[in-house]
Each structure stands twice: as structure tokens, then as C-alpha cells.
Amino acid sequence: MKNPLLRGLQAFGLTPVGHLYEARSHVSAHELVIRELRDKVEQLGREIAAGREESARLRTSHEQAAQRHAETRDQLQNELKESRAGISQWKAKAEDLLVQVRDLRGRLTEAERVESQLRELLMANETKLDLVEAAINVLDQRTRGEAVGGA
Amino acid sequence: MPDLAIAPTPTLSVILTGRNDGYGGDFLARAITAIRFNHAALTSSGITYELLLVEWAPLPDRPLLSELIEQAVPDVRPQLTTLLVDAEYQEALTLNPRLAYLEYLAKNVGVRRARGRYLLATNADVLLGRAVLAQIAEGLPDEGVYRAPRIDLTLGLEQSGISWDVLENPANHWRARELRPPLYSGGTGDFLLAARDTFHRLRGFNEIYRLARVGVDYNFLVKAYSCGVAIHLMGGSVYHLNHAGSFRITRAQYADSAAAAPWGNQRWHSRYVSYENPESWGLINAPQVTVAPRRVRLIFDWKAVPPMLDLKRIVIPGRSAVALPRRTGDKPA
Numbered sequence: 001m002k003n004p005l006l007r008g009l010q011a012f013g014l015t016p017v018g019h020l021y022e023a024r025s026h027v028s029a030h031e032l033v034i035r036e037l038r039d040k041v042e043q044l045g046r047e048i049a050a051g052r053e054e055s056a057r058l059r060t061s062h063e064q065a066a067q068r069h070a071e072t073r074d075q076l077q078n079e080l081k082e083s084r085a086g087i088s089q090w091k092a093k094a095e096d097l098l099v100q101v102r103d104l105r106g107r108l109t110e111a112e113r114v115e116s117q118l119r120e121l122l123m124a125n126e127t128k129l130d131l132v133e134a135a136i137n138v139l140d141q142r143t144r145g146e147a148v149g150g151a
Numbered sequence: 152m153p154d155l156a157i158a159p160t161p162t163l164s165v166i167l168t169g170r171n172d173g174y175g176g177d178f179l180a181r182a183i184t185a186i187r188f189n190h191a192a193l194t195s196s197g198i199t200y201e202l203l204l205v206e207w208a209p210l211p212d213r214p215l216l217s218e219l220i221e222q223a224v225p226d227v228r229p230q231l232t233t234l235l236v237d238a239e240y241q242e243a244l245t246l247n248p249r250l251a252y253l254e255y256l257a258k259n260v261g262v263r264r265a266r267g268r269y270l271l272a273t274n275a276d277v278l279l280g281r282a283v284l285a286q287i288a289e290g291l292p293d294e295g296v297y298r299a300p301r302i303d304l305t306l307g308l309e310q311s312g313i314s315w316d317v318l319e320n321p322a323n324h325w326r327a328r329e330l331r332p333p334l335y336s337g338g339t340g341d342f343l344l345a346a347r348d349t350f351h352r353l354r355g356f357n358e359i360y361r362l363a364r365v366g367v368d369y370n371f372l373v374k375a376y377s378c379g380v381a382i383h384l385m386g387g388s389v390y391h392l393n394h395a396g397s398f399r400i401t402r403a404q405y406a407d408s409a410a411a412a413p414w415g416n417q418r419w420h421s422r423y424v425s426y427e428n429p430e431s432w433g434l435i436n437a438p439q440v441t442v443a444p445r446r447v448r449l450i451f452d453w454k455a456v457p458p459m460l461d462l463k464r465i466v467i468p469g470r471s472a473v474a475l476p477r478r479t480g481d482k483p484a
Contacts, residue, residue, distance in 0.1 A: 120467045123420040127360060128462045130419065134246035134362050135459045141248065 163200040163287060164267030164347070165189065167275045168257035170209045171216040175394040179216065181276035183223045184310040184392060188278050190227045196284040202230045203265055207257035208238035217446060232445045234260055239451035240434065246361045246459070250415050254340070255356035255367040256434070260449065262355045263433025268293075270350050272343040276394065277301070281315060282387025283342075293346040296375045299385040301338035302327045303393045310392065318390050325393055334376060335384050339368035342389050349380060354428035358457060359464045363415025370421040377425045377468035425468040429457050 009015065015023075169182060186202070193200050204217050217233035236257065244253055258272050269291065283299050291297060303325040304318070317323055328337045345353075357370050372382060405412035437455035442448045449455075 117467075120423060123423045124465055124467050127420050127424050127465050130362060130416075131246065131360065131460055131462065131465070138246055138248070138459070 159199075161199040161201045161267045162269060163193070163198055164203055164261075164265035164270045165193075165200055166203045166205070166258055166261035166265060166270060166272045168205040168207055168254060168261065169216055169275045170206050170252075171213045171219060172210055174252075175276075177394060178275070179219055180310060181392040181394060182216070183220060184313055185276050185278050186220055186227055187224045188313055190224065190230065192279055192281075192284055196288045198284065198288050200230055201232060201265070201267060202227060203232050203234065203261040205234045205236060205257045205261045207236045207252060207254075207260075208241040209235060211238075228445070233447070234264065235442065235446065235448040236260055236434070236437075237449060237451040240437070240449070240456065243451070243453070243456045244361055247363065247415050249411060249413055250362070250364060251413065252364065253361060254364045255371075256358055256361070259355040259358060259428075259433040261433075262350050263435050265347060265350075268347060269344055270347050272340070272350075272356075273389070274341050274391075276392040277341045278313070278318060278390040278392070280318070280387040280389050283385050283389060286385055286387070287344075291344075291346075293348060295345065295381045295383045296349065296372070297342075297344040297383050297385050298330060298335040298339065298372075299342040299344075299387060299389050300328055300330045300335075301341045301391050302388045303391045306393045306395070308392070327388065330384055332384075333382060334369070334372040335382050336369050336372055338391070339372060341391060342385075343368065343371065344385075345375075345380075349375075353378060353380065354432045357426040358428045358432055359426045359461055360419065360421075360424075363417065363419050363421075365412075365414040365417040366419055366421030370424070370426070373422060373468055374425045379469070423468070425466050427464045427466060429461065429464070431455065431457060 006016070167182075167186075169178060171179060173179070175181070190202075204220070206216050209215055215233070215235070217231065217235075221228055221231065240256075241251070241253060244256060262270055262272060269287065280299065305323050305325045308317075308323055330337050353371070353374055355371075356367050357374070360367070360370070375382060434449055434455050436452070437449040438452050440448050440450060
């Protein structure tokens with residue numbers, strides 16, 4: 001404030017009207033800003049409240065999800081245990097079956113061997129039957145021949 | 152045959168059987184051709200041999216086959232011994248009236264009396280190949296039975312000019328057969344060579360199953376294989392003078408009436424059964440009389456005839472000679 005008159009008026013608490021109007025104008029502008037800021041603060045307050053509500057809801061949801069997860073995990077662990085027990089049982093059954101298959105294979109081999117021997121025996125017996133039949137025929141013819149010759 | 156017992160042991164005994172009955176149309180001509188050729192081939196190969204001709208049940212109204220052969224091939228007389236088997240043996244032994252000639256019993260008669268180190272059971276119309284002769288001349292291990300594939304010569308081939316060139320020319324070959332292990336069967340009766348001891352250990356061909364002629368040669372291979380005797384294939388072939396009445400050519404005529412075939416039922420189990428001939432195999436107990444130089448007659452005597460039935464001598468082979476058919480009802484091939 002370089003103007004000494006203005007400095008003198010200021011010393012008595014006075015100021016030019018222009019300044020006053022200018023100040024009033026500033027005040028109004030500031031009041032507007034303050035109002036806007038208040039609105040924003042209120043808005044933020046509302047948003048914070050909503051955020052808190054959402055947070056609470058999410059927390060609740062998270063807690064429920066965690067609980068469900070824990071339950072599911074427990075359930076899966078139980079199922080896993082059961083599955084493992086089942087696998088052990090199937091493994092044991094499979095081993096039993098393998099033993100049975102091995103046994104059956106052995107019996108099949110033995111059956112084939114016996115069948116082969118029986119077939120050979122059958123053919124030997126068929127050959128013997130051929131011989132018996134042939135011998136009977138020869139004897140029959142000789143007998144008839146002698147009977148006719150003697151008659 | 153006391154006169155032969157002191158003779159030196161020949162390397163080979165060739166055992167043939169036949170009679171002057173015109174078998175196959177021109178049996179005599181084929182026999183003469185083969186005997187002449189084989190005599191020349193064996194002699195030039197340096198193989199000492201005897202030729203045992205078993206005239207089984209010769210026909211009374213015809214000249215002896217051996218006489219006709221001696222006349223046609225006089226060179227072979229020193230090697231030829233004839234065994235005349237009385238016709239009553241055929242009548243007493245056959246179990247199949249349609250089987251007029253028990254070929255393998257006849258061969259057994261020769262096998263039992265042969266003196267050679269090796270015995271060759273063959274047929275009268277088979278000519279020995281060059282490689283076969285070379286192997287015999289070189290010497291064979293005593294253990295084993297030796298087989299050679301047969302090449303059938305063209306039907307109706309001129310026989311008077313038979314020579315190595317003719318035999319070995321593929322243009323004169325009608326068909327040749329590849330023999331497969333382990334038995335090397337196929338035309339077996341045309342060439343079965345073994346040491347005398349081996350033949351005797353096996354007791355010759357089957358004398359129990361006197362119902363068929365066909366398959367008896369195969370059955371011998373089954374018997375040998377079953378007894379652990381290895382069967383070997385020789386390096387060369389033999390040649391067969393093909394003829395119209397041969398088994399291969401005429402068997403189709405009896406395809407639907409196997410039992411009526413003159414060689415017996417070819418479907419008998421010759422591949423799957425074995426046999427144990429009696430000690431008297433080869434009619435060894437038949438009384439013998441020498442009727443002419445190197446000609447011996449086997450006089451009929453029931454004492455020499457084996458029983459009509461001796462079922463215990465039909466046995467199962469010691470090991471499977473060939474794979475058995477898989478399904479019940481399958482017939483052996």
C-alpha cells in the first residue's frame with residue numbers, strides 16, 4: 001500500500017468503497033466455493049457411508065465365501081479321503097483280479113494241454129476203431145467165403 | 152540169404168518194391184529206365200550198393216518183374232537181389248480188400264534184410280539226382296533220416312534218352328515241391344534214406360495200420376520225429392518218371408469216395424498217431440528158400456504173420472510232429 005492516504009484511512013478503520021465492493025464480491029465468490037465444497041463434503045460423506053455399507057456387505061460376503069470355501073474344502077478333503085480309500089479298495093480288487101486272471105490263464109493253458117492230449121488220444125482211438133472195424137469186415141468176408149465154399 | 156551174409160557190406164541198399172502188373176500203365180518201362188540210370192549213376196559215383204527188389208505177391212500168370220529187369224539191364228545183376236513174397240501174405244495181412252498191394256510191408260521186407268550202411272527206401276520210377284549221389288558218396292552222419300524233394304518230370308517224356316541234361320533241364324519238369332521242416336514231408340515214399348541202424352531202431356514202416364498205403368510214408372516221419380530222430384533235407388532232388396496212374400494225378404477221382412480208393416483212406420490219422428511194430432517186423436520169421444541165384448522166396452507161413460489186431464501198438468507220438476487242428480471236427484489236412 002504505497003498510497004499514504006489509503007494508509008491513513010486504514011489507520012482509522014476505513015477503506016475505499018471500491019475495495020469494499022470488491023471484497024464483498026470476493027466474499028460471495030468464496031461463499032459459493034464454500035457451498036460447493038460443503039456439497040462435495042456431504043457427497044463424499046454419503047459416498048463414504050455407502051462405501052462403508054458396501055465394505056460391510058463385502059466383508060459379510062467374504063466371510064460367507066470363506067466359510068463356504070472352508071466347508072467345501074472340508075467336504076473335498078472328506079471326498080478325497082473316501083476316494084483314496086476307494087482307490088485302495090479297487091487296487092486291492094485289481095490285484096485280486098490279476099491273480100485270478102493269472103490263475104485262469106494257467107488253467108487255460110492246462111486245459112489246452114489236456115485238450116491236445118485228449119485229441120491225440122481220440123485220434124489214436126479212432127485209428128484203433130478203424131482197425132477193429134476193418135478186421136471185423138475181413139473176418140466177416142472170410143467166414144462168408146468159407147460158408148459159401150463149404151455149402 | 153546165406154550167400155549174401157559173407158559179401159562185403161555195401162554203402163547203400165536201394166530198396167524197391169513192385170510186381171509185373173502194369174501199375175500206372177507202363178510200370179516195367181519206368182522201372183527199367185530208373186534202374187538202368189541209377190545203376191550207372193551210383194557206379195560212376197563210386198558208391199557200392201545192393202539193389203533189393205521186393206516182388207510182393209507176384210502174379211502167377213506173368214513173368215517175374217526181376218527176370219524182366221535182369222534181361223533189360225544185365226549190368227545190374229551183381230547188385231540185384233530179389234525177394235519174392237508169396238501172395239498169401241497179402242491176403243493174410245490186408246485189412247482193406249481194396250488195397251491190393253501192401254507197399255510198405257513189402258518195403259519193410261527189404262529194409263529188414265538189407266545189408267548196406269545206409270538204406271534208401273524209394274520207388275521203382277525214381278531217378279537219383281546228382282547232388283544226392285554226391286552227398287551219399289561223401290558220407291552222411293548215421294543219425295537222422297534224410298529226405299530229398301521230388302521233381303515230377305513231364306508226363307509222357309521220352310525215357311530212352313534220359314540223361315543229366317534232360318533231368319536237369321527245367322523245361323522237362325512238370326512240378327517240383329518245396330519240403331518244409333520239421334518233417335520235410337511230401338512224396339516221402341520216393342526218398343527215405345537212413346542208416347541201417349536207424350531204420351532198424353524205428354522198426355520200419357507202420358505194419359499195424361494195414362488199411363491204407365497212402366500216408367504210411369508220412370507216418371514213418373512222425374514216428375522218427377517222435378523218437379527224437381532228426382529229419383534232414385539233402386542238398387538235391389530226385390526225379391520221378393511221371394505217369395497217368397500216379398497218386399497225385401488220380402486221387403481227385405476218389406475225392407468223394409475216399410474209402411473206395413485203391414490206396415485206402417487218405418484221411419486216416421497218419422500225422423497224429425505213431426506205432427510200435429512187433430519184433431517180427433518185415434516178415435522176418437517167414438521161411439526163406441533160394442529159388443535162383445540172388446533170388447529168394449518168402450514162403451507163406453501163418454507163424455510169420457503178425458496178429459490181425461494189435462491195438463496197443465497204435466500209440467500217441469512222443470511229441471507233436473505237426474500242429475493239431477484247433478477246432479473239434481476239423482479234419483487233418
